[in-house]
Amino acid sequence: MxxxxxxxxxxxxxxxxxxxxxxxxxxxxxxxxxxxxxxVGESLTSSCRVMMDIAGVLEKVDAAGFTSRRGALLRWGxxxxxxxxxxxxxxxxxxxxVERAEFDEILLRHAQEQGVDVVEGAHVKGVVFDGDxxxxxxxxxxxxxxARRVTEFDFLVDASGRSGVLAAQHFRNRRAHEIxxxxxxxxxWDGGELLAGTPPGGLNVVSTPDxxxxxxxxxxxxxxxxxxxxxxxxxxxRKEFASDDEMLQALVEESETVRGQLAGxxxxxxxxxxxxxxxxxxxxxxxxxxxxxxxxxxxxxxLSTGVHLAMYSAVLAAASVIGADSGQxxxxxxxxxxxxxxxxxxxxxxxxxxxxxxQYKGTESYFWLAQRLVRExxxxxxxxxxxxxxxxxxxxxxxxxxxxxxxxxxxxIEEAAQAxxxxxxxxxxxxxxxxxxxxxxxxxxxDDASGLYLVTHPALGVKRARPAAAPSGDHAQAGR
Numbered sequence: 001m002x003x004x005x006x007x008x009x010x011x012x013x014x015x016x017x018x019x020x021x022x023x024x025x026x027x028x029x030x031x032x033x034x035x036x037x038x039x040v041g042e043s044l045t046s047s048c049r050v051m052m053d054i055a056g057v058l059e060k061v062d063a064a065g066f067t068s069r070r071g072a073l074l075r076w077g078x079x080x081x082x083x084x085x086x087x088x089x090x091x092x093x094x095x096x097x098v099e100r101a102e103f104d105e106i107l108l109r110h111a112q113e114q115g116v117d118v119v120e121g122a123h124v125k126g127v128v129f130d131g132d133x134x135x136x137x138x139x140x141x142x143x144x145x146x147a148r149r150v151t152e153f154d155f156l157v158d159a160s161g162r163s164g165v166l167a168a169q170h171f172r173n174r175r176a177h178e179i180x181x182x183x184x185x186x187x188x189w190d191g192g193e194l195l196a197g198t199p200p201g202g203l204n205v206v207s208t209p210d211x212x213x214x215x216x217x218x219x220x221x222x223x224x225x226x227x228x229x230x231x232x233x234x235x236x237x238r239k240e241f242a243s244d245d246e247m248l249q250a251l252v253e254e255s256e257t258v259r260g261q262l263a264g265x266x267x268x269x270x271x272x273x274x275x276x277x278x279x280x281x282x283x284x285x286x287x288x289x290x291x292x293x294x295x296x297x298x299x300x301x302x303l304s305t306g307v308h309l310a311m312y313s314a315v316l317a318a319a320s321v322i323g324a325d326s327g328q329x330x331x332x333x334x335x336x337x338x339x340x341x342x343x344x345x346x347x348x349x350x351x352x353x354x355x356x357x358x359q360y361k362g363t364e365s366y367f368w369l370a371q372r373l374v375r376e377x378x379x380x381x382x383x384x385x386x387x388x389x390x391x392x393x394x395x396x397x398x399x400x401x402x403x404x405x406x407x408x409x410x411x412x413i414e415e416a417a418q419a420x421x422x423x424x425x426x427x428x429x430x431x432x433x434x435x436x437x438x439x440x441x442x443x444x445x446x447d448d449a450s451g452l453y454l455v456t457h458p459a460l461g462v463k464r465a466r467p468a469a470a471p472s473g474d475h476a477q478a479g480r
Contacts, residue, residue, distance in 0.1 A: 001024065001025060001026060001325070002025060002026070002154035002155055002321070002325045003025075003026045003027075003028070003152070003153050003154050003155075003229055004017075004020050004025055004027045004028075004031065004153060004154065004155045004156070004321060005024070005027075005028050005029075005137055005151055005153035005155075005156050005157070006028070006029040006030070006116075006157040006225030007021075007029075007030050007124050007137065007156070007157070007159060007160045007165050007227070008029075008030075008031060008032075008158070008159035008160040008292075008295070008437060009029055009030075009031030009033075009035065009104070009108045009111075009118065009120070009159075010104055010161060010293065010294075010310065011038070011048075011103075011104060011107055011293070011307050011310045011311055012159040012292040012293030012294075012295075012311060012313060012314045013029060013031070013157065013159030013160075013292065013293075013314070013461055014029070014104070014107035014108045014110070014111045015051065015052070015055055015107060015111075015310075015314035015315070015318075016118060016157050016159060016292055016314040016317050016318050017029045017111045017114075017116040017118075018055045018056075018057065018107070018110055018111040019055050019314065019315065019319075019322075019460055020116075020321060020322070021111065021113055021114040021115040021116045021317050022055065022056065022460075023318070023322045023459065023460060025321070025322070025325060027111075027115070027116045027117065028116070028117045028119070028139070028151060028153070029108075029111060029116050029117065029118045029119070029122060030119050030122035030124055030139055030151070031108070031118065031119065031120045031121075031122060032121070032122060032123050032124070032160075032346075033120065033121075034120050034121055034143075035101075035104065035105045035108055035120060036101040036102060036104070036105040037101060037104075037313065038100070038101050039100035039101065039104060040100065040184075040186065040226075040272070040274065041100060041301070041304075041306045041307055042097055042098055042100055042218065042224055043069065043095070043097055043214070043216050044069065044095040044096045044097070044098060044201045044304070044307050044308070045095045045304065045305060045307070045308040045391065045392050045393040046085050046089075046094055046095045046393060046394065047308050047309060047311070047312065047392060047396065047397055048053075048095060048096075048307055048311050049092075049094070049095065049392055049394025050392070051311045051312065051314070051315050051397075052107075052311070054315065054456050054460065055110070056110075056174060057065060057106065057107060057110040057116075060110060061096070061103065061106055061218070064098075064102060064103070064106060064300070065219065066096040066097060066098045066099070066103065066219065067096060067097040067098075067201045067203055067217055067218055067219055068094050068095075068096060068198035068200065068201045069094060069095040069096055069097050069199075069200075069201040070084055070085055070086045070087075070094050070146065070200050070201055070202055071083040071084045071085045071086070071087075071199035071202045071203075071388070071391075071392075072198070072199070072202050072203040072205065072304075072391065073194070073195050073197055073198040073199070073202055073203075073204055073205075074202070074204075074205040074206075074207075074282060075084075075112060075195060075204070075205070075206045075207065075257055076205065076206075076207045076212075076356065077207055077361075080125050080195070080197070080303050081363045081384060082197055082198070082199065082384075083199070083387065083388045083391055084199040084202075084388075085199070085388060085392050086199065086400070087199070088384075088385060088388050088389075089388070089389075089392070089394070092272075093257050093392060093394075094201075095392075096201075097201060097203070097216050097217055097218055098218075099218060099219070105163045106124070107310045110204050113349055119141070119143075120143065120376065121141065121142040121143035122139050122140070122141060122142070122149075123139055123140045123142055124137050124138070124139045124160070124165055125138045125139055125140060125387050126138045126169075126170070127156065127165060127166065127170055128150075131287075131464075132287050133286075133287040133288040133289075134153075134156045134166075134288055134289050135153070135278040135288075136150050136151060136153065137150070137151050137153070137156070138150050139151065139248065151260060153323075154288065154325075154448060155289065155290070155321050155325075156218065156288060156290075156315050157287055157289070157292055157317055158289060158290070158292065158295045159228035159292040159293055159295055159310070159314070160295050161293065161294040161295060162294045162295075162298060164281075164291075164294075164297065165295070166289065166291060167281035167282075167291055167295060167296065171281070171282075172280040173281055173283070174279045174280065174281050174282075175279060175280055175281075175282070176277055176278065176279045177277075177278040177279065177280070177350075179354075179357075179388060180277070180278035180300045180427070181230060181231045181232075181275075181277050181278075182211070182228050182229060182230055182231065182275075182277070182278075182300060183228070183229060183230070183231050183234040183273065183274070183275050184226050184227070184228045184273070184274050184275075184301065185226065185227050185234070185244060185247060185248050185271065185272070185273045186214075186224060186225060186226030186253070186272055187224075187225060187226075187245070187248050187267065187269050187270060187271040187272065188218075188223065188224055188267075188268050188269065188270075188447045189222070189223045189225055189262055189265040189266060189267050189268060189270075190221060190222060190223075190265060190266045190268055191221055191223070191262070191264060191265035191266060192215070192217070192221075192223035192261055192262050192265045193227075193261055194215065194217060194261070195215075195257070195261065201217060201447050202217075203215070203216055203304060204261070204344055204476040205215075206255060206257045206258055206300065208254075210229050210230075210233050210237075211227055211228050211229030211233070212227070212228055213225065213226065213227050213228075213229070213251075213255060213257075213258050214226045214228075214301070214304075215253075215258065215261055221263065222268075223262070225248075225252065225258065225262070227248065227251050227252075228300075228301065228302075231275065231277075237251075243271075244271040244272075244273055245267075245269060245270075245271045247271075248271045249267055252343075254443035266439050273462070276345045278297075278298055278299055278300050278350070279297065279298050279300065280296070280297040280298075280346065281295075281296050281297060283339065284296045284297075284313075284319075284338065284339050284342050284343060285335045285338045286335065287331065287335075288331070290313075290317040290320060290321070290338055291313075292310065292313045292314050292317050293306075293309060293310030293311075293313055293314070294306070294310065296311070296313065296346075297344065297346050298352075298406070299349055299350055299353065300353050300357075302356060302357070303349065303352070303353060303355050303356075303391050305391070305393065307394070308393040309346065309349070310340075310344060310394050312342070312393065312397070313338075313342045313343055313345075315400075315460070316337070316338050316341055316342055316400065316454065317455075318460060319337075319454055319455075319460050319461055319462050320334040320335070320337055320338045320462065321334070322459075322460055322461050323337075323461050323462035324463075326461065328461055328462055328463070328464075329452060329462050329464070333452060333462075334462070336452075337452045337462055341396075341399060341400050341454075344394040344396075344399065345399070348373045348390065348395065348396075351373060352370060352373060352387075352390060357395055363384070368385075370386040370387035370389075370390055373386070373390060374386045374389060374390065374395050400453065400454035401453055401454050401455070401456075427441075451464055451465030452464055452465075
């Protein structure tokens with residue numbers, strides 16, 4: 001039985017660890033912080049329910065009493081449009097608005113209960129490689145006098161978030177998307193209200209000429225309010241104010257919509273600022289390792305899909321390790337399965353976000369683009385059906401379970417290429433969209449003829465719809 005090391009105890013790392021432990025695999029998880037700890041990213045998609053159910057932690061999250069979320073209302077440009085998941089897909093299709101400190105701790109403690117060896121206060125300093133395969137991690141145990149430790153493993157799951165132990169620190173192969181060099185400033189209010197017509201517990205997104213606001217209803221009448229704008233504009237505006245608190249409250253006052261939503265509410269702070277630089281690594285996996293969630297890619301938060309991508313990649317990573325460890329598939333196939341499905345999910349979302357950022361094209365354009373990015377073209381009677389499916393995270397789950405493999409996604413790849421070209425043509429002088437990393441031909445790693453797909457019952461793993469193709473060339477060298 002293999003030993004897996006997971007770096008990072010956020011939703012992606014915890015979910016990967018608990019899924020592997022439930023499959024009988026020996027797992028160690030190193031987390032730099034002591035939980036509970038604050039984190040942004042409070043709005044969760046419906047797909048997260050599905051993935052937490054697979055890991056057996058759904059009941060605990062439901063019992064925590066977080067605000068139930070049925071969708072979103074976007075006031076974007078000159079239009080409003082509502083995405084009501086429950087209305088479109090049924091009452092069980094809902095997410096949450098969560099306080100991440102509590103939510104993340106629920107997941108981490110559940111991983112411990114599943115048998116994961118969790119070490120908090122573990123600062124990973126580096127990864128040791130044998131050739132191109134990682135074999136050990138060097139870390140400092142801050143809870144025991146900064147003692148230096150070395151942990152060996154058979155597989156590594158890097159869920160270290162934006163710090164990126166592998167992609168940012170070791171390989172240095174992340175590419176930033178220049179047009180998404182945004183900054184977020186946010187804080188909290190007691191009191192507030194959602195826009196009329198918002199699905200119960202839903203997210204509001206309100207555009208402005210310089211960016212957009214999020215309005216998230218948390219428990220007990222608390223609201224999370226944030227503003228996202230380009231780095232250049234943020235720096236210009238920040239000079240006008242004595243503090244971040246003053247800037248955030250002034251931005252709220254400048255928005256007629258958000259000002260009205262917070263009429264009579266009390267600002268409680270604190271105000272936080274974070275660079276929302278979007279990026280993507282050149283590869284999401286390699287011999288013996290998988291990058292999960294923000295360790296692999298970071299997407300602009302417009303559609304609140306960060307936790308979805310973290311959890312989706314966690315399920316794929318766990319299934320890939322289980323499949324390779326059990327001999328269902330070889331490691332080369334596991335890498336291709338993971339890379340193709342995770343990168344397709346990221347590509348679809350960034351293409352959709354790129355389209356929505358063109359604020360004045362109208363909902364008809366957004367909904368048409370979404371329809372192009374799902375496989376079944378005649379599925380929805382309502383024009384916003386495909387957009388709702390993607391924003392709920394459901395399209396990715398369907399793709400992973402599709403036995404046709406990634407060869408069924410040529411239109412997505414072509415759409416990504418077209419979006420890159422449009423963004424480059426429209427970018428300010430000296431800037432490009434730099435979306436070239438979205439282009440991935442499934443044959444780069446993934447053997448279409450294998451027809452690999454995700455299974456969750458009776459156990460998590462990877463199955464093959466068709467017999468494996470005869471090995472040739474590099475494929476003959478697959479496996480350990």
